[in-house]
Amino acid sequence: MTNYDALLPYLRTIRDLIRWGASRMNEAGLHFGHGVDNAIDEAAALVLHALHLPPDLHTEYLQGRLTPPEQQAALHLLERRITERKPAAYLTNRAWFMGLPFYVDERVLVPRSPLAELIERHFSPWLPDSRKVERILDLGTGSGCIGIACAYAFPDAQVDLADVSAEALEVARRNVANHGLEDQVEVIQSDLFSALKGRRYDLVISNPPYVSLAELATLPDEYQHEPRLGLVAGEEGLDVVAEILREATDYLKRDGLLIVEVGDAQYALCEALPEVPFTWLEFERGGQGVFLLNAAQVRRL
Numbered sequence: 001m002t003n004y005d006a007l008l009p010y011l012r013t014i015r016d017l018i019r020w021g022a023s024r025m026n027e028a029g030l031h032f033g034h035g036v037d038n039a040i041d042e043a044a045a046l047v048l049h050a051l052h053l054p055p056d057l058h059t060e061y062l063q064g065r066l067t068p069p070e071q072q073a074a075l076h077l078l079e080r081r082i083t084e085r086k087p088a089a090y091l092t093n094r095a096w097f098m099g100l101p102f103y104v105d106e107r108v109l110v111p112r113s114p115l116a117e118l119i120e121r122h123f124s125p126w127l128p129d130s131r132k133v134e135r136i137l138d139l140g141t142g143s144g145c146i147g148i149a150c151a152y153a154f155p156d157a158q159v160d161l162a163d164v165s166a167e168a169l170e171v172a173r174r175n176v177a178n179h180g181l182e183d184q185v186e187v188i189q190s191d192l193f194s195a196l197k198g199r200r201y202d203l204v205i206s207n208p209p210y211v212s213l214a215e216l217a218t219l220p221d222e223y224q225h226e227p228r229l230g231l232v233a234g235e236e237g238l239d240v241v242a243e244i245l246r247e248a249t250d251y252l253k254r255d256g257l258l259i260v261e262v263g264d265a266q267y268a269l270c271e272a273l274p275e276v277p278f279t280w281l282e283f284e285r286g287g288q289g290v291f292l293l294n295a296a297q298v299r300r301l
Contacts, residue, residue, distance in 0.1 A: 004071070004072060004075045007020075007071075007075070008068055008071050008072075011066075011071055011075070012065050012066065012071075013062065013063050013064060013065055013066065014047060014048070014051065014053075014057075014061065014062045014063070014064055014066065015062040015063060017043075017047045017066070017071070017074050017075070017078070018040065018043045018044045018047050018062070019040075019043075020043075020078075021039075021042075021043030021046065021047060021074075021078040021081075022038075022039035022040045022042070022043040023039075024078065024082055025039040025042060025043060025078075025081065025082060026039045028082045030042075030081070030082065030085065030222070031220035031221070031222050031223075033112070033220070033222065033223075034087035034088065034089055034095075034110040034112055034222060035087075035088070035089060035095055035096065035110060035111070035112055036088075042081070042088050043078065045088055045092070046074070046077045046078055046081060046088055046091065046092065047074045047077075047078070049077065049092040049094065050070070050073045050074040050076075050077045051066070051070055051073070051074060055096070077091060077092075085220075085221035085222055085224075085225070086222065086225050087110050087222050087225065087226075089104050089110045089111075090104065090105060090106055090110070090225060093105055095110055095111045095143070095145070096111070097111040097113070097116055097145040097146070097149055098116040098119055098120060098145075098149040098152070100145070100148065100149060100152065100179070101178075102143050102144070102145050102148070102175050102178075103143070103171060103174050103175055103178060104143050104171065105171065106225055106226070106227065107165070107167040107168055107170065107171050107227060108142040108143040108168045108171045108172075108227065108230065109142050109143070109226050109227065109230045109231070110226065111142075111143060111145040111146075113145075113146065113207050113261055113287070114261070114283045114285070114286065114287025114288075114290060115146055115205065115207065115259070115261060115290065116149060117283050117284065117285055117287070118259070118281065118283075118290070119146070119149045119150055119153050120153070122153055122154070123203070123257065123259070126257060126279075126292055127203075127257065130153075130154060131156070132202070133154050133156075133157045133202045133203060134156075134157055134158065134202055135157060135158050135159075135160070135199070135200070135201045135202055135203075135253075136150045136151075136154060136157050136158070136159045136160070136201060136202065136203045136204075136205065137159075137160045137162060137196070137199075137201045137203070137204045137205065137251065138150065138159065138160070138161050138162070138205055138206070139162050139192065139193070139204060139205070139206040139208070139244065140162070140163055140164075140192075140206050140207060140208040140209070140230075140240070141161035141162060141163045141168070141169075141172050141187075142163060142165075142168050142171070142172070142207075142230055143168070143171050143172060143175055144161045144171070144172030144173075144175045144176060144185075144187070145175070146205055146207060147159045147160070147161040147172075147185060147205075148161075148175055148176065148179055148181060148185065150203070150205065151179075151181050151184050151185050152179075155184070157184075157202070158184060158185075158186070159181075159184060159185045159186070160185075160186050160188055160196070160199070160201075161176070161185060161186070161187045161188065162188045162189075162190040162192075162193075162195070162196060163189065163190070164189065164190065164191045164192070164229070165227070165229055165230075166189055167227075168227070168230070169187050169189055172187050173187050192240070192243055192244060192247060193247045193248075193250070193251055196251060199251060200251055200252060200253045200256070201251055201252060201253060201256055202253050202255075202256050202257070203256065203257050203259065204248055204251060204252060204256065204257070204258045204259070205259045205260075206241075206244060206259070206260045206261070207260075207261040208233065208240040208241055208244065208260065208261075208262075209229065209230055209231050209232055209233040209237075209239075209240050210233050210237045210238070210240070210241060210261075210262045210263050210264075210265040210289075211231040211232050211233065211237050211263075211265075212232075212233075212234070212235060212236050212237035212265070212268075213232060213234070213235055214235075215237065215264070216228075216231065216232055233265075236265070236268050236272070237262075237264075237265040237268060238262075238265060238268055238269055238272060241260055241262055241265070241269065242272075244258075244260060245273075245276070245298070245301055246301070248298050249295070249298045249299045249301070252295040252298060253295065254295055255294070255295060256294070256295040257292060257293070257294055257295070258292070258293045258294075258295075258298055259281075259290065259291070259292050260290070260291055261289060261290045262289050262290070262291065263288075263289040264289060265289065266280065266288065266289040266291070269291075276293070276297075276301060277293070277297055278291040278292075278293065279291060279292040279293070
């Protein structure tokens with residue numbers, strides 16, 4: 001651990017540490033794309049975590065003075081973010097999705113999907129009556145954040161979390177237990193739909209791998225800490241979504257919906273499948289590359 005004794009007289013308050021950390025992060029040219037989009041918010045998250053304080057701490061406490069051990073703990077965490085180039089969520093083992101806390105580590109991607117906004121709206125206007133939703137599938141669940149958020153939004157629905165990665169499912173199970181949802185949420189190891197035979201869903205939601213091999217090489221260092229299995233999907237980034245489209249019809253109820261996030265692969269997907277009537281969703285809080293198809297459209301593929 002670096003000796004920061006010379007800095008301690010100048011970094012006396014929480015506000016001082018956040019400002020200093022943000023300046024050093026910008027100086028180091030860090031990338032922000034794992035839950036926050038700027039250095040100040042990232043520094044605040046790390047400092048507050050180091051001090052065992054909530055992320056929504058009232059601003060009046062930012063002037064609170066710190067003890068030397070508290071200063072050292074916060075500085076150490078900020079230094080790790082700068083030198084290791086790991087997303088902050090991996091340093092704190094905490095990420096937020098739809099306002100809910102989730103345990104994360106390097107076995108899963110850091111939650112950052114715009115699907116949270118759609119879940120908050122109960123998929124309106126695409127889902128006329130949310131009370132009729134009985135079963136939901138989060139396909140390629142990773143940390144489980146999308147499916148667990150759906151469990152909160154649809155408390156009467158059964159939710160399946162499926163992923164091919166046994167390591168990712170260990171994280172998902174931990175999050176299911178942390179949220180006390182064992183009776184509502186089932187965790188299933190499955191290579192896409194392979195272990196789900198006979199199950200049909202009102203909603204199939206997926207944030208699958210969609211990064212192309214060429215794009216992976218250009219991503220900032222922060223993304224290199226994430227599991228490759230959760231990012232890369234072949235030469236064009238379309239291998240997994242193409243398989244989902246081929247198989248989904250057997251797992252959707254008659255009036256079911258398929259909702260898939262493909263990010264920047266949206267353009268390659270539209271070029272590869274110009275005949276598919278994708279509905280591309282818009283988000284008030286930002287985000288793109290999420291399509292919707294109803295069961296009838298999927299059956300015609």
